[in-house]
Amino acid sequence: MSKLYLRNQLCIPVMGFNRAIVYDLGRKDYHFISKTHYHILNADGFLNFDGISDPSERSELINFLLDLEIIFEVASAQEEKRFPKLSKALHQVNELTHAVVHVNSAINFIDLIGHTQLQNLSIISPRLDDNLIKIMKAFAHLEIDSIYLYIEMFDAESFDQYKREFASQTALFSVNFFGLDRIQTKLKDNIYYNFFTQNFDDYQQLLTIDKLFVNQEFFLEAYNKHTYYNGKIYIDQHGNIKNGLNNIKSFGNINLMGYDEFHQTINSKLFLELGNIRKQETLVCQHCEFRYMCTDVRVPQKEAAYWFHRVECAYNPYISKWNNEESYLTLKESGITVAESGCIIDKYKLSETFNKIWTE
Known part of the structure; x- marks a missing residue:
């Protein structure tokens, strides 16, 4: 049997x-x-x-x-029958779940967000100082699961000075510093302190293998939505409302809005459009095995039947190589042309390229 x-x-x-x-x-x-x-x-x-x-x-x-x-x-x-099929449906209570704000625009954001519960709040600051600590404490009365700090310039003296303040913030998950000599991570008082060699501008645009996440919650979101833009709002240094850090389009300015206008804006069909994009509908991504574990910060565009990216990803799924690996080639070098009209694959060139990479 x-x-x-x-x-x-x-x-x-x-x-x-x-x-x-x-x-x-x-x-x-x-x-x-x-x-x-x-x-x-x-x-x-x-x-x-x-x-x-x-x-x-x-x-x-x-x-x-x-x-x-x-x-x-x-x-x-x-x-x-004792092992039912896993539902891939996404049950999302709030349209807004993730917020990224600059420290100088945070106060007005607090006034407008009201009682909305956030899963994640990221605060970007040029340096560690009393103003950043004040802003963090101002968010304390809100329902926020995790807070992430992104400090563009590292100063050892300030770091030692404010570690005690960080330890008292129960929602603080990580503090991230940029432009250092070497990458390292330290865990202290249940807070991750991450030190990166890139500057912050470069870091926010990169997809690397360490930004891949595998868990049930992330998978269900990625299967149904865009994991970077879904539920996200970004307030830049001047108070402009955007979908994410790399977006140019502004949906208004929080300094000129009241509560009702702000919530109408972030719940509008136009603002939510990017968050509703699925990787299955996006050129190149639809062929990538990592698509449901990836946080892709690139701005998708659509001028015909398909969503696509003008900026190439760090991973090329047609040759199964990351851009920091030996024998990596760009899409064009592999025989792939991506345009508004679709994705054209030169099968002969791709086959020849793939075999050369993986048989040498």
Whole structure:
């Protein structure tokens, strides 16, 4: 009698252009698999491994998946109903969940936000000083799950001076400094202190492999929405309301708005448009195996049937390479042309390029 296997519903197979990934949402990890194995795992009922003709390959795959608890064996067909399919629906109570503000525009933002509960608040400041501490304390009466500070210039004397103040802020999750000699992270008083070599302007535009997140909440958001723009508001140094740090378009100025106008603005269809973009509808991203774990800060554009980016990502899914890896090539160098009208793939050039990269 053949053994019966079901896929762990918290292990989601996702197809990329060259390979697939199993997102292990429970363990916050991921595992690469082949496209052939993706088609076996992409089922909610019993899995059929009979398509693998080689018995040793079939046995090796099953043992690999069992060891990682991606699949499990059941005793009878009747047990299938005990393991319901995972819903991929997103249940979002508030349209606004993430806010990014500069320290000099924060006070007016506090007055307008009212009793809205925020999951994350990021405060950008050129330096550590008394004004930043004052602003942080002004947010204390609001319902905020986590606060992130981004300090553009590091000063060791100020850092030592204000660490005690940071420890008293229960919602403070991390303090991030830029322009240092080396990257490091320290954990003290349940606060992460991160030190980056890039300046802040460069950091905010980069997608790197350490900005990939695997968990159930993030996956459901990425499957249904744009994880960077969904629920986000950015208030620049002058009080202009934007969707994100790299956006040019302004939706008005908080210094000139009352409470009602502000909330009408951030709940308008135009303001919410970018947050409703799905990666499946975006050129190149739709072919990327990392699309449901990625926080992409680039500004999407749409001039025809598809959303696309004029700025290229740090990862090229057509050759499975990050831009800091050896043999990385741009999309154009790989035989990929992205334009408003769609994505054109020179299959011969791409195949030749891919084989040269991965067989050398």
